[in-house]
Amino acid sequence: xxxxxxxxxxxxxxxxxxxxxxxxxxxxxxxxxxxxxxxxxxxxxxxxxxxxxxxxxxxxxxxxxxxxxxxxxxxxxxxxxxxxxxxxxxxxxxxxxxxxxxxxxxxxxxxxxxxxxxxxxxxxxxxxxxxxxxxxxxxxxxxxxxxxxxxxxxxxxxxxxxxxxxxx
Amino acid sequence: xxxxxxxxxxxxxxxxxxxxxxxxxxxxxxxxxxxxxxxxxxxxxxxxxxxxxxxxxxxxxxxxxxxxxxxxxxxxxxxxxxxxxxxxxxxxxxxxxxxxxxxxxxxxxxxxxxxxxxxxxxxxxxxxxxxxxxxxxxxxxxxxxxxxxxxxxxxxxxxxxxxxxxxxxxxxxxxxxxxxxxxxxxx
Numbered sequence: 571x572x573x574x575x576x577x578x579x580x581x582x583x584x585x586x587x588x589x590x591x592x593x594x595x596x597x598x599x600x601x602x603x604x605x606x607x608x609x610x611x612x613x614x615x616x617x618x619x620x621x622x623x624x625x626x627x628x629x630x631x632x633x634x635x636x637x638x639x640x641x642x643x644x645x646x647x648x649x650x651x652x653x654x655x656x657x658x659x660x661x662x663x664x665x666x667x668x669x670x671x672x673x674x675x676x677x678x679x680x681x682x683x684x685x686x687x688x689x690x691x692x693x694x695x696x697x698x699x700x701x702x703x704x705x706x707x708x709x710x711x712x713x714x715x716x717x718x719x720x721x722x723x724x725x726x727x728x729x730x731x732x733x734x735x736x737x738x
Numbered sequence: 739x740x741x742x743x744x745x746x747x748x749x750x751x752x753x754x755x756x757x758x759x760x761x762x763x764x765x766x767x768x769x770x771x772x773x774x775x776x777x778x779x780x781x782x783x784x785x786x787x788x789x790x791x792x793x794x795x796x797x798x799x800x801x802x803x804x805x806x807x808x809x810x811x812x813x814x815x816x817x818x819x820x821x822x823x824x825x826x827x828x829x830x831x832x833x834x835x836x837x838x839x840x841x842x843x844x845x846x847x848x849x850x851x852x853x854x855x856x857x858x859x860x861x862x863x864x865x866x867x868x869x870x871x872x873x874x875x876x877x878x879x880x881x882x883x884x885x886x887x888x889x890x891x892x893x894x895x896x897x898x899x900x901x902x903x904x905x906x907x908x909x910x911x912x913x914x915x916x917x918x919x920x921x922x923x924x925x
Contacts, residue, residue: 588757594869595749
């Protein structure tokens with residue numbers, strides 16, 4: 571991970587609630603979160619639906635734009651003051667000309683596929699309690715980094731339900 | 739001009755606008771309502787002025803897209819009048835004064851921080867409309883102006899005019915912020 575972060579030539583600071591990306595933009599950058607936290611969401615008929623979070627030492631990317639060079643529907647917003655390092659698609663492509671680096675990148679993408687599969691099962695799980703328990707087991711750190719109301723949205727339940735499940 | 743380039747640059751402008759408006763929420767109400775002279779607007783009034791325009795243009799743009807019946811086009815060419823209106827909104831180095839229509843003048847209207855929330859909601863709406871506009875012609879789709887329903891502009895020009903107008907007043911807000919800072923330091 572260290573190698574790829576060293577590629578970055580630009581750091582940006584986002585204030586609380588500032589947008590890194592809005593719906594419809596083409597954004598092929600990879601963002602490394604130095605500090606703070608971000609959420610990726612879509613607006614579904616005026617209602618926000620959080621899809622992913624990124625916090626300290628995570629990579630955040632609009633993967634659809636990154637892969638296709640086309641506009642993406644995702645919003646990326648800072649939950650609190652956040653510092654991100656930008657790695658451009660071009661910088662990454664140059665980096666991936668080395669065999670070893672390709673192996674590293676493939677591992678990252680494979681891991682992402684596995685995470686997405688887990689997330690798919692999350693969303694299809696009917697019981698709110700089980701949805702909560704799956705995430706708690708998988709990423710306990712999430713509950714340290716992200717405010718409850720955003721996690722509740724991510725889990726597709728009301729903040730009240732989540733807080734009740736946390737107590738029980 | 740390539741339509742895709744125009745839309746991308748307008749979406750990026752909107753991202754910056756929405757971030758700026760969010761930051762205004764952290765400023766104390768006292769400063770947001772502070773005016774430099776009896777005739778000049780405070781920060782909330784600048785935003786309310788923009789909201790009044792939004793109240794008119796956002797539904798007009800939405801209806802124009804919905805009833806357009808055209809397809810997206812690769813190229814956009816500014817109309818004569820649209821180009822003139824959009825350019826006239828660009829702030830000069832020294833912010834030039836412009837006349838305000840009476841029904842868009844919020845001077846001395848009682849306002850609070852909900853004005854900022856409304857402004858932010860309008861920007862999210864505008865981002866949505868910019869996205870929807872990708873499916874229609876920015877040339878052939880026409881939008882009524884607030885001056886007269888007889889004067890219509892191309893959708894692409896309306897977007898540029900509308901966003902330039904917002905940027906113009908955000909620049910005015912920046913100027914007010916600086917004036918407040920300087921006057922509170924010198925006191």
